Amino acid sequence: MNTTDIILICTNAPILLVALYAGYYFSTFGKELRVFSGFLFLSVLIQFPSSILSFFYTNNMPLLHLYTLLGGLILILFYRTLLQNYLPDKTLKYGAGLYVLFILIDSLFIENVFTFNTIGLTVEAVIIVILALSSFLILMNEHTAFNNKKLLKGITWINSGLFIYFTSNLLLYYFGDYLVHQSVSISSFKIIWMLHSLFLITMYLFFFVGLWKASKN
Numbered sequence: 214m215n216t217t218d219i220i221l222i223c224t225n226a227p228i229l230l231v232a233l234y235a236g237y238y239f240s241t242f243g244k245e246l247r248v249f250s251g252f253l254f255l256s257v258l259i260q261f262p263s264s265i266l267s268f269f270y271t272n273n274m275p276l277l278h279l280y281t282l283l284g285g286l287i288l289i290l291f292y293r294t295l296l297q298n299y300l301p302d303k304t305l306k307y308g309a310g311l312y313v314l315f316i317l318i319d320s321l322f323i324e325n326v327f328t329f330n331t332i333g334l335t336v337e338a339v340i341i342v343i344l345a346l347s348s349f350l351i352l353m354n355e356h357t358a359f360n361n362k363k364l365l366k367g368i369t370w371i372n373s374g375l376f377i378y379f380t381s382n383l384l385l386y387y388f389g390d391y392l393v394h395q396s397v398s399i400s401s402f403k404i405i406w407m408l409h410s411l412f413l414i415t416m417y418l419f420f421f422v423g424l425w426k427a428s429k430n
Contacts, residue, residue, distance in 0.1 A: 334386035367427025374419025
């Protein structure tokens, strides 16, 4: 087993640890972090079956389509909760509905559920990057609106993790279908997904720091 394989396998560890941490402190979280915790719990429920299927060389793309639908929806609802005092409530409420409709149409009629959903992932990444940037701008100018400074620090770390991950993987999502189906060497493919795994681990490290800062006494 080489370094690349080890990193790909170890990607599951931070996902599980952060989800367990969120579960332990869930009762102490406010609405924002409770909604976000739903994303962490979903990640565990999707990631581990996906890894098992991959280990047995079984197509796990349907799980990716499901994760794109539900994960993106939860993150939009997280930002809706976070930015409810700064954006019209209907903006992200209807936006979440349109997102779900688009992903369903994409998975059912455009991109087969057994293939890499390039369009859906790209749309999700663009939306989260826009929301993350908007949150940076709003939170930087509205610190006094948050009475809970711990929450503000925690949210900043979480938002940074989301921004780094989805920005870094935007090109990977966009060219994902080509990488999966065209003549890319196995070694090159593993290196690309190793980088994806490193970005994923980085994101969950940011999540852990964010939850820790928001939950510590």
